[in-house]
Amino acid sequence: MKIRRLFRQFKLLLLTVLCLFTFTREWPQFGDEFTRILQLVGQRQFDFLSWEVEAIANKAAGVLANHDAFLDEASRKQTVLDFMTLIQQVQQLDGQISQIYADPNVADPAAATAVLQTELAQKREELAALQPVAEAIVQDQVGQILVEEEFGVLGQAWPLVMMQMNPLPSLLIVSPRDRIERVYGVSLIPGLSTAERDALETAVFEQLNLSALVVPIGGLGTYPAMIMETGSINWLAEVTAHEWAHHWMSFFPVGWNYGDPQVRIINETIASIFDQEIGSRMIERYYPEFVPPPALPALPAPTVPTEPPAFDYGAELAATRVRAEELLAQGDIEGAEAYMEARRLVFLQNGYGIRKLNQAYFAFYGAYAAVPGATGSDPTGPMLRDIQAHTASPREFMDTVAPIATFTDLEEIWNEVVVVESQ
Numbered sequence: 121m122k123i124r125r126l127f128r129q130f131k132l133l134l135l136t137v138l139c140l141f142t143f144t145r146e147w148p149q150f151g152d153e154f155t156r157i158l159q160l161v162g163q164r165q166f167d168f169l170s171w172e173v174e175a176i177a178n179k180a181a182g183v184l185a186n187h188d189a190f191l192d193e194a195s196r197k198q199t200v201l202d203f204m205t206l207i208q209q210v211q212q213l214d215g216q217i218s219q220i221y222a223d224p225n226v227a228d229p230a231a232a233t234a235v236l237q238t239e240l241a242q243k244r245e246e247l248a249a250l251q252p253v254a255e256a257i258v259q260d261q262v263g264q265i266l267v268e269e270e271f272g273v274l275g276q277a278w279p280l281v282m283m284q285m286n287p288l289p290s291l292l293i294v295s296p297r298d299r300i301e302r303v304y305g306v307s308l309i310p311g312l313s314t315a316e317r318d319a320l321e322t323a324v325f326e327q328l329n330l331s332a333l334v335v336p337i338g339g340l341g342t343y344p345a346m347i348m349e350t351g352s353i354n355w356l357a358e359v360t361a362h363e364w365a366h367h368w369m370s371f372f373p374v375g376w377n378y379g380d381p382q383v384r385i386i387n388e389t390i391a392s393i394f395d396q397e398i399g400s401r402m403i404e405r406y407y408p409e410f411v412p413p414p415a416l417p418a419l420p421a422p423t424v425p426t427e428p429p430a431f432d433y434g435a436e437l438a439a440t441r442v443r444a445e446e447l448l449a450q451g452d453i454e455g456a457e458a459y460m461e462a463r464r465l466v467f468l469q470n471g472y473g474i475r476k477l478n479q480a481y482f483a484f485y486g487a488y489a490a491v492p493g494a495t496g497s498d499p500t501g502p503m504l505r506d507i508q509a510h511t512a513s514p515r516e517f518m519d520t521v522a523p524i525a526t527f528t529d530l531e532e533i534w535n536e537v538v539v540v541e542s543q
Contacts, residue, residue: 153328154304157294160323164316166289166307168342175284175344178252196257197406200353203254206247207285208351213240255284262360265402270515271368279367282344283360287311288337294324295331295483297453300445301381302483308334314475321476333480341366353407358399365391365518372522373529382527385486385500390521393504397514431470436463441482448479503530506538 158165191199217236221229263277271277287310294304308320317334324332338359340346345363350356369375369387377383403410440463447456457478464477474481486498504521511517520537524530 153330156328157292157304157306157324160320160327161292161306161308164308164312164320166309168307171286171346172342175342175346178284179282179344181252191253191257199250200254200257201407203247203250204351204353204356206243206250207349210240210243210247211349211351213243251285258356258360259283261406262357262364262398262402265398265405266361266364269398269513271518277364279343279364281360281364283339283347283363284344285347285349288340288346288348290317290334291337291484292320292324293333293335293480293484295479297329297331297457297479298451299448300441300479300482300486302384302480303330307340318476321480331479331483333476333478333484335481335484339363341370343367353410354399354403354412357402357407358395361398361402362391362395364398365394368518369522373525374522377525380526382500383525385498386504386521386524386527386530389501389504390518393508394514394518433467433470433472436467440477441486444479444482500527500530503534503538507534510537 213236217233217240220226220233220236223229226232259281263281266272266277266281267275289307289310290312292304292306292308293302294306295301296303312320312334321332321334324330338348338355339362341363345360345367347356347359347363350359366375366387369390374383374387374390378387400411440460444456444460447453447459460477460481464474467474467477507520508517511520520533521530524533
């Protein structure tokens, strides 16, 4: 018992030390572009300091309580699955209530949703009671896979796997109009309506002559990581590993240089490649019934097509970015923007509801180069996947890419690992 108590105190000390990284802030010069963006955002900016204080307190209480340590493996698994089910029920109730409020034929939506609101409140109470234990179990399960992949210190993953599920802030992405580049990002409070998002984007465009887009996110690399509520254990495993990868990279050049747009793409792509491996291994170990079925072998294409080919979203998006960048490089900003809007309507007609397709859209989604599409012709994703294919384990892959501080570093590592070994 004394050893267990000392170890819990050690975990608390590590948590406190790691959280110090979160409070590093940079303050812009008064009157510059970023200050004016913050003025437009106003009270809609997300308060990270308050969230961190509360999250750290919650995690410290969970470490001290250590309730999950008294459960056997079957009970731990069932606790997490019960938690997932509760989230699904809460999300379903939220959706039903939202539909009633959106229905113009409902004269008194408050009265019409009274029963649903009561049920939702009860489910939220159950969820709050179960959340610390369920999160601690998932943290331990992901952490155990990481230890087995040689990311451990004293039998624990380093950094400690720490995450908390919350309604997530959205993110205001700002790019210049004459090129695709994320120059600013501001986190906004959860729950902004589509009208509020559009009004903020329009204000940035009209007052600062910048391209803007408010986007949803699935997780944030705070410490503890902030993760969207989800009823999918597969997605939770991956996003927990994804955010942990950011925490690990923060100790290396590829994390230190995250502010550089090219390195940000590299960093996010590494995390996206890494999370798929660790997340899938966690599911295979602890939740094997949720392992996706193997992909069916592709059937040979008919010699004479009988119908038009299906709309290829990734290829179409990549082609759109390439053409938009060509127009911007020619100085035709208005032409590029008109082209992207026309293409947005094409995506809409094919079932892809992109609300706004502009420079800021590609500046944000192009940072995730593990899957082709929004990155256009950017070689980052293919190069990192090549490096992964030539490394023997997730640890070797992460050690190989950790020194990257510039895109030139990525090219040099790719040449050393892929080209030289292939010769």
